[in-house]
Amino acid sequence: MASPNPNAYDPAAAAAAEGTAVSTRTRTTADIVNAGLKGRYRAEKRFRMYGVIAIAAALMMVTTLFVSIVSKGYTAFAITSISLPVTVERDLVANAEGEITDRSIAFANYAAPLRAALEAQFPEVESRSERRALYEILSDGASFQLQRMIEENPDLIGREFTMTSPVSSDFDVLNKGQIDLTVPENMRRVSDAQAGWFEALQERGLIETTFNTNLFTNGDSRQPELAGIWGAVVGSFYTLMVTLLLSFPIGVAAAVYLEEFAPKNKWTDLIEVNINNLAAVPSIVFGLLGLAVFLQVFGLPRSAPVVGGLVLTLMTLPTIIIASRAALKSVPPSIREAALGVGASKLQMITHHVLPLAMPGMLTGTIIGMAQALGETAPLLMIGMVAFVVDIPGGPMDPATVLPVQIYLWADSPERAFVAKTSAAIMVLLAFLVFMNAAAVLLRKKFERRW
Amino acid sequence: MNTQAPAAAQSAPQADAQQPPAPQETAGAPLLGPGETPKIASRDVHVHYGEKHAIKGVNLDIKENEVTAFIGPSGCGKSTFLRCLNRMNDTIDIARVTGRITLDGQDVYDKRVDVVQLRARVGMVFQKPNPFPKSIFENVAYGPRIHGIARGKDEIEDIVMSSLDRAGLLNEVKDYLDQPGTGLSGGQQQRLCIARAIAVSPEVILMDEPCSALDPIATAKIEELIDELRENYTIVIVTHSMQQAARVSQRTAFFHLGNLVECGDTEQIFTNPQHRLTQGYITGRFG
Ligand SMILES: Nc1ncnc2c1ncn2[C@@H]1O[C@H](COP(=O)(O)OP(=O)(O)OP(=O)(O)O)[C@@H](O)[C@H]1O
Ligand SMILES: [Mg+2]
Numbered sequence: 001m002a003s004p005n006p007n008a009y010d011p012a013a014a015a016a017a018e019g020t021a022v023s024t025r026t027r028t029t030a031d032i033v034n035a036g037l038k039g040r041y042r043a044e045k046r047f048r049m050y051g052v053i054a055i056a057a058a059l060m061m062v063t064t065l066f067v068s069i070v071s072k073g074y075t076a077f078a079i080t081s082i083s084l085p086v087t088v089e090r091d092l093v094a095n096a097e098g099e100i101t102d103r104s105i106a107f108a109n110y111a112a113p114l115r116a117a118l119e120a121q122f123p124e125v126e127s128r129s130e131r132r133a134l135y136e137i138l139s140d141g142a143s144f145q146l147q148r149m150i151e152e153n154p155d156l157i158g159r160e161f162t163m164t165s166p167v168s169s170d171f172d173v174l175n176k177g178q179i180d181l182t183v184p185e186n187m188r189r190v191s192d193a194q195a196g197w198f199e200a201l202q203e204r205g206l207i208e209t210t211f212n213t214n215l216f217t218n219g220d221s222r223q224p225e226l227a228g229i230w231g232a233v234v235g236s237f238y239t240l241m242v243t244l245l246l247s248f249p250i251g252v253a254a255a256v257y258l259e260e261f262a263p264k265n266k267w268t269d270l271i272e273v274n275i276n277n278l279a280a281v282p283s284i285v286f287g288l289l290g291l292a293v294f295l296q297v298f299g300l301p302r303s304a305p306v307v308g309g310l311v312l313t314l315m316t317l318p319t320i321i322i323a324s325r326a327a328l329k330s331v332p333p334s335i336r337e338a339a340l341g342v343g344a345s346k347l348q349m350i351t352h353h354v355l356p357l358a359m360p361g362m363l364t365g366t367i368i369g370m371a372q373a374l375g376e377t378a379p380l381l382m383i384g385m386v387a388f389v390v391d392i393p394g395g396p397m398d399p400a401t402v403l404p405v406q407i408y409l410w411a412d413s414p415e416r417a418f419v420a421k422t423s424a425a426i427m428v429l430l431a432f433l434v435f436m437n438a439a440a441v442l443l444r445k446k447f448e449r450r451w
Numbered sequence: 452m453n454t455q456a457p458a459a460a461q462s463a464p465q466a467d468a469q470q471p472p473a474p475q476e477t478a479g480a481p482l483l484g485p486g487e488t489p490k491i492a493s494r495d496v497h498v499h500y501g502e503k504h505a506i507k508g509v510n511l512d513i514k515e516n517e518v519t520a521f522i523g524p525s526g527c528g529k530s531t532f533l534r535c536l537n538r539m540n541d542t543i544d545i546a547r548v549t550g551r552i553t554l555d556g557q558d559v560y561d562k563r564v565d566v567v568q569l570r571a572r573v574g575m576v577f578q579k580p581n582p583f584p585k586s587i588f589e590n591v592a593y594g595p596r597i598h599g600i601a602r603g604k605d606e607i608e609d610i611v612m613s614s615l616d617r618a619g620l621l622n623e624v625k626d627y628l629d630q631p632g633t634g635l636s637g638g639q640q641q642r643l644c645i646a647r648a649i650a651v652s653p654e655v656i657l658m659d660e661p662c663s664a665l666d667p668i669a670t671a672k673i674e675e676l677i678d679e680l681r682e683n684y685t686i687v688i689v690t691h692s693m694q695q696a697a698r699v700s701q702r703t704a705f706f707h708l709g710n711l712v713e714c715g716d717t718e719q720i721f722t723n724p725q726h727r728l729t730q731g732y733i734t735g736r737f738g
Contacts, residue, residue, distance in 0.1 A: 264544060332581075334577065334579055334581035335581060335583065335584070336542070337539065337542070337575075337577060337581065338577070338581040338582070338583060338644070338647075339583070339593075340539065340542060340570065341537070341539065341570060341574065341575040341576075341577070341648070342570065342571075342574065342593060342594035342597075342647060342648065342650075342651055343567050343568070343569075343570035343571035343574075343594060343597070343598060343651060344567070344593075344597055345567050345597075348597055352593070352597075353583060357584065
């Protein structure tokens with residue numbers, strides 16, 4: 001009320017300009033505001049600083065997490081293999097009559113030619129115990145690999161060919177420099193002699209490091225060099241499929257009913273409260289429920305993705321229902337009125353207009369629920385999905401494990417090489433989660449409509 | 452929840468007669484003479500929103516092929532009453548409608564009346580243009596399609612084109628029929644909504660402040676359109692603009708605090724209001 005330019009308002013100047021006409025009230029207000037201003041700005045500054053500190057701390061923790069996982073796990077993506085000239089003699093694979101049949105091929109001793117090939121590299125190794133130590137360089141999987149090669153290509157019998165197979169995990173770890181050879185010999189898993197042979201093999205160019213395809217194509221194994229996550233990935237896939245097929249339709253239908261059709265009374269209030277509570281129930285409780293109901297009452301198989309899917313459905317349903325209801329609520333009433341106004345029935349209004357608009361929100365909720373389910377371990381332990389499963393599951397009724405449980409199993413294994421595998425599996429799981437969350441964001445962006 | 456509401460609606464007008472604020476006598480001529488049959492007739496209509504008594508016993512006849520304007524200060528219940536006519540209030544949980552509203556002599560709150568059919572006969576245009584987030588074509592085609600009014604592509608296309616034409620929009624959009632209706636300007640969107648409403652060939656069109664979000668040019672277009680539509684439709688329009696009511700309507704009803712204070716020919720209402728509230732409102736507006 002004093003100066004025409006409020007930004008340049010100076011109570012003293014205004015007072016001088018207008019003489020004593022300036023009311024004392026105006027002056028005191030401005031003074032009080034001025035006095036408090038510094039404090040206000042300080043508070044704002046402090047608050048902003050807290051915010052920056054919080055974000056920095058969070059970023060640091062995330063970085064630490066990623067650095068530690070990646071630094072531990074990246075070596076698991078490489079595998080050390082040995083290439084040896086191998087000859088599978090005809091005698092070895094022939095049966096008593098001297099014929100080669102499928103059966104005789106299947107029952108031959110394939111370790112022998114491999115060992116012979118290795119011995120040929122070191123003619124000086126003679127004693128039995130030394131030879132046994134030498135054989136340890138080879139992976140147990142090598143003889144199976146040789147058998148498969150012969151089965152697929154019987155022409156190889158009697159000829160010399162080069163076979164590349166993984167070395168056993170101790171030497172893989174040695175090759176990756178993770179074994180300290182200065183430690184006293186009896187305190188480590190690789191003896192000086194073994195290390196010497198291995199070095200000799202390296203010098204002869206027989207050892208190479210390649211990308212570890214086993215990690216992505218094999219199931220679990222006691223041998224770290226053979227163990228892979230594919231079994232767990234397939235198990236997770238079946239489990240999530242069952243979860244998705246059950247929880248999406250049920251969740252959406254429940255949300256539509258509750259939001260659009262259910263009368264508003266104390267029963268629906270009760271249901272709503274309970275759905276919200278269910279979202280907060282510890283997941284292991286759902287596992288116990290699954291054990292008690294699906295396994296014991298319905299007699300479904302243990303360790304099966306179906307049961308895992310059912311349990312995870314129970315767990316994700318509240319999330320999906322809550323997200324879907326929020327999505328339905330956010331559809332503007334004007335669209336509903338427009339549909340009703342031209343004479344659409346309630347169901348037509350919902351299916352033609354409300355659901356399409358709510359779908360992105362529902363899908364986002366579903367994907368977030370699925371991501372939760374993908375990372376879930378506890379309830380699956382309860383229903384036996386923690387078993388050691390070597391075979392790749394062929395369907396949702398086969399015994400299987402899932403990625404997070406596989407991580408848990410590997411983290412529990414004593415072998416040195418499983419440390420890196422654990423971190424590698426975590427990286428894969430995180431990659432899936434990031435992918436799913438990105439899909440959620442993209443879906444929302446794609447289907448988002450303005451109205 | 453909503454569809455049950457009409458069950459509560461009573462045909463007996465006496466039911467609410469002993470409500471504390473006794474319905475006020477309406478000045479002018481809210482009811483038609485004995486020789487004329489109204490398109491829509493309401494008798495002693497009360498609306499409650501929970502405890503709130505929003506419409507207090509309205510008796511009003513709406514004539515066929517005329518534009519009837521509802522005017523009155525904000526919050527007086529114009530929209531509420533308008534929404535009773537096609538039972539749009541059914542969608543509000545707490546709304547309770549009593550009294551009797553007839554369309555061609557048939558009680559619209561009767562149990563045998565289907566809201567879907569009623570709303571196909573009584574279309575509505577809302578205050579804020581609310582096209583579906585679909586293409587312009589789909590917006591107009593939606594009504595005929597769900598009602599099965601048109602069979603086959605050609606027939607639907609005919610209806611869409613003629614509706615857009617009658618709504619005065621065809622020339623502006625005929626090359627963009629597959630573009631989203633939400634991408635049009637406000638005035639175009641409102642005309643699209645009108646096209647959508649007339650596409651189902653209703654008998655009555657209810658318009659709740661259809662021009663309140665529009666500029667004077669778009670408003671003029673819509674007013675012109677309303678004047679043309681009058682030939683074939685019965686139109687009820689809520690407006691805050693006295694000039695608009697005077698320009699487009701033949702009859703005007705003035706509401707105040709849930710009461711229908713005065714109703715009569717538009718000319719008479721604006722030149723010679725009988726009730727002092729009407730007079731105050733009209734003159735207040737014009738200064
Ligand atoms: N959904 C609702 N729930 C509760 N009360 C409502 C609801 N809609 C309207 N009312 C009340 O009913 C009364 C009449 O409202 P209405 O919307 O009919 O007024 P109006 O005359 O259309 O006003 P305006 O000119 O501002 O649009 C108001 O007092 C309002 O508070
Ligand atoms: Mg209104």
